[in-house]
Amino acid sequence: MSERIGFYICHCGVNIAYRVRVKEVAEAMALAPNVVVSRDYLFMCSDPGQELIEKDIKEYDLTRVVVASCSPRMHEKTFQGACKRGGLNPYRAFHMVCVREHVSWVTENEDEATKKAMILARAGIARVVHQHDLFPPTFDVCSNSLIVGGGIAGMQAALDIASAGFKVYLVEKAPTIGGHMLQFDKTFPTLDCAACIGTPKMVSVGQNKNIELLSYSDVLDISGYIGNFTVRVKKRPRYIDMNKCTGCGDCATVCPVSYKLFPAGAKVTPYHYEIDPEKCIGCTLCARKCPEKAITGEKKKAHVIDASTCIRCGLCQTLCKKDAIRIVDEEGNAPQPLLSTWDAGLVTRHAANIAFPQAIPQAPTIDPEACIGFNTGKCMKCVAACKAEAIDFSQKEEIVELNVGSCILATGYNPLNPSPMKELSYDACPNVLTNLEFERLSNATGPTSGKILKRDLNNPKKFTEPPKSVAILHCIGSRDIRYHEYCSRTCCMYALKFAHLIKDKCGHDTEVYNFYIDMRCFGKGYEEFYKRVQSEGVRMIRGKASEIKKSGDMLIVRAEDTLSARIVEIPVEMAILCTAMEPREDLGQVARTFGVTVGGDGFFLEEHPKLEPVSTSSSGVFIAGACQGPKDIPDTVAQAKAAAAECLSLSACGKVEVSPEVSVIDPDICVGCQICIGLCPYGAITFNELKKISEVNSAVCKGCGSCAGHCPSGAAKVQHFTDKQVLAELDGMMFN
């Protein structure tokens, strides 16, 4: 049967037609081999455009259809659908030529653009006649879902999927779910407290029988395809028997260790305690209290610690009123203190630690790099204190295998570390705080029980009195080409919230200055909140602060006030840096594990910025929350619900059609050299000993073509990208 091709070029309104003379292309293609009808149309993707194709298939008895319009990544499926409705096999009949993204939008000259469009159209017409019937195989979908990340996005998505009756595995890296939202104090613009709206979600997740929570765990790898993934998850040992632990927290209370005593798995600590003879007054307190009797000395004379009997519990250091005891290694370096991640590093934690009173799961973890008992078998204070006998140092990491049909990545963000910005004196001045530190300071579960207090300049772990003046610096690392070009979207609003909280808690006579570039109060109720905070007497200075200098007990913030065109230097007692939301440090690793693309901003890239905001380049893997880009809580929750809907539509349907564009090996040509077996990244090719040839398991093959690109005999080929098809396209491109 001779081929009968229909060719269509789209104007795309003016998007293509403003640069490509579409009528001229249609006229030229009418003369191309096998073309029986050639048309141009204003919007091919519209219903009338598609109906035009369907009508022509019947009227002209078309066997093939070529549409020259936008990228195939945009509308290939649309036109394949039209061909299918017209009674043709969409893979055999249809080829799409991109003349918008690859021609009209990137070519300045009209003649050149028109010529390039013709060349690409001819190449497409040459290719299409070599295409074959293909039938997408259908597979059953495993109705379980995996969610990575237990912040507000992960929790919300888990609850939505679970309430529809499907199983969810929620994997969280930290010992508790909750994420950054639960660290916050109040939430803008309504000022309801983050814990009040967040902890009920955590409890629901913990209690839902359809949600299996894997906290303190990491995803190792994932294999399979949409609807049928196998995921391996590593559960790190907490050294706590979760079946026995009651969550009382007694172990954390008695634990004496707040240093990383055994760094990088060292079984013998390199650190020892010593007493400064200059400072020691010989009060004997430490010697009397030392549980190991390792301290000796006469009354009113300097004491000494015997390093061989001392177990490094550090009780002496806590008791010493003269600050005479220090811990160092042979070279005089102090160990790393265990900073509380939950309290943004404002205070230290113990080796046995429970993040916060409402943690889910309500169980502590024991840090193997700090715990004395774990490494030396001494101390054992927690073991003695635990009435439930839940402490178990013999625990090992455990690897579990999960079967899921869909995945949601909700891995969140990192706040930028402002230490490298030396001009802001973050490391040098204890009262220059980051936004997260301020959230903890203002939070009732924080180190000051919610009182906004300055830090002692000599001892940053000590909090003194409320500040009388505070500067809030917007856009630290955001909208700044040295760090991140993007806007972090939340800072303007939480800066206003901070201003309100300071006025509320420290008194209305406290001066609050906001240094901003532009105020971006775009959400529902946001502008109203801005007006309210302004009316509370907060000073707004339009200009990005350039420097924070120390001047005695005060900080001097220097900025250009761009509204009055002068440089201002304002003395304050506390400064808050509104730092950028950054991609997490391990985002690249997660992207590789799940085959998800990363965008120019470093966050996960969605399939389409407007129409596929939660899909990714990996079918069956969806994204939600700040791992896709900076966003506030309402947007995060909305996106989580969208991602949950994507998983549910797969699980509820129970079937998924996968692409037939996979490899096949021609059994008549294959010589059984088995090179392809070593090249296949998915283990999809096996050797048939009986027939002495290699065979592809099409359910496992993803169609990368590693085998086809190399096969010395030309037996392996990717369907829809065969040699004939690619070479015909090439010929069509070159000889016109």
Added chain:
Amino acid sequence: MSEFEPKIVAFFCNWCTFTAADLAGTSRLSYPHNLKIIRVMCSGMVDPKYVLKAFLNGADGVLIGGCWPGDCHYINGNLKARRRVAMLTEVLRAYGIDEQRFWLRWIAASDGNMLQKIAKDMTEKLRAMGPSAVHAAQIAG
């Protein structure tokens, strides 16, 4: 030779470089019309004979575009492309084709600017080099 316009055939992987070309379009980053794209699923599926055929058909340059190492949608297809390109370069010499006409580049899906730059650079380079032997024969008729 001032009117010589090089013909460049580009084999772009669907996930990174083809997407980057779409992004260059959406961002209206214009580049020379000489570059014409053939979509493949992965740079690792580009059979050496496609490249040879392109040159024998009169291409002045061939560009293979793939994901950055480590970012391949199919785990490591791009590394197989790199290995194959190294060997193919040897073969090209035997055919008398200057290896500078054959480029392999990693272009991320988010990097429309890089695509524009490479298209410009390659066109300029090939303009300076003049037509390939096959193309010269075609021009001479």
